[in-house]
Amino acid sequence: MLIDPQSLEVTTVYKLMSNTIFPRPIAWISTEGEKGVNLAPFSYFIPVSSEPPCVMVSIGPNEEGGLKDTAKNILLHGKATISLADDRKAGLIEATAEALAYGESEAQKYGIAMTKTADGYPPRVDDAKAALLCSLHQEVSLIGSEQNILFLKIDAFYYADEVIDERYNVKLENIGRVGRDYLVDAKRMKV
Numbered sequence: 001m002l003i004d005p006q007s008l009e010v011t012t013v014y015k016l017m018s019n020t021i022f023p024r025p026i027a028w029i030s031t032e033g034e035k036g037v038n039l040a041p042f043s044y045f046i047p048v049s050s051e052p053p054c055v056m057v058s059i060g061p062n063e064e065g066g067l068k069d070t071a072k073n074i075l076l077h078g079k080a081t082i083s084l085a086d087d088r089k090a091g092l093i094e095a096t097a098e099a100l101a102y103g104e105s106e107a108q109k110y111g112i113a114m115t116k117t118a119d120g121y122p123p124r125v126d127d128a129k130a131a132l133l134c135s136l137h138q139e140v141s142l143i144g145s146e147q148n149i150l151f152l153k154i155d156a157f158y159y160a161d162e163v164i165d166e167r168y169n170v171k172l173e174n175i176g177r178v179g180r181d182y183l184v185d186a187k188r189m190k191v
């Protein structure tokens, strides 16, 4: 079957893309807003370069067609912290996708403990085993799209001691996204 995306509704194209291009871990992005820490999940998230170390996150418009709080804060302050979460947090990840009024903190509303990792960066989710402390590197407007494509440079990698060894091998149990489902226990194999 060969499918022309132009013949489909946008929601169906999203369905095909998010069910086909996986696994993608969820970027649980914290940014700093007017009144506190904003926290929201993003699955259109992928590494794009090691030098400079960069990831891409694609943020759609909010319900009114304006910027989502995450994009607004990143464009305003230039900083973001990406927490990688495991399945213990699935319910909270989903909860923090709720669109709250600008300045209202999802972390506060859902009692998610946040911890400062380094000065100048938004706090990470406290019990996340890994987090990326990032600065805005480049914003790209994608032709024909309303998405805000943000390239974020990783200024520091945070790891809980138990998930990294002295040779920089990292073992994480990230939760991912496949369509509307979550993906856990991704299997590793050596070939």
Ligand SMILES: Cc1cc2nc3c(=O)[nH]c(=O)nc-3n(C[C@H](O)[C@H](O)[C@H](O)COP(=O)(O)O)c2cc1C
Pocket: 026, 038, 039, 040, 041, 042, 043, 044, 045, 058, 059, 060, 061, 062, 068, 069, 070, 071, 093, 094, 096, 097, 098, 099, 100, 177
């Ligand atoms: C698992 C998951 C993944 C999501 N991925 C994205 C995404 O990649 N891009 C996007 O614009 N919204 C995504 N969303 C929706 C945002 O999280 C949602 O619009 C949120 O309200 C944005 O919050 P903010 O306005 O505080 O930035 C996702 C939601 C969930 C639950």
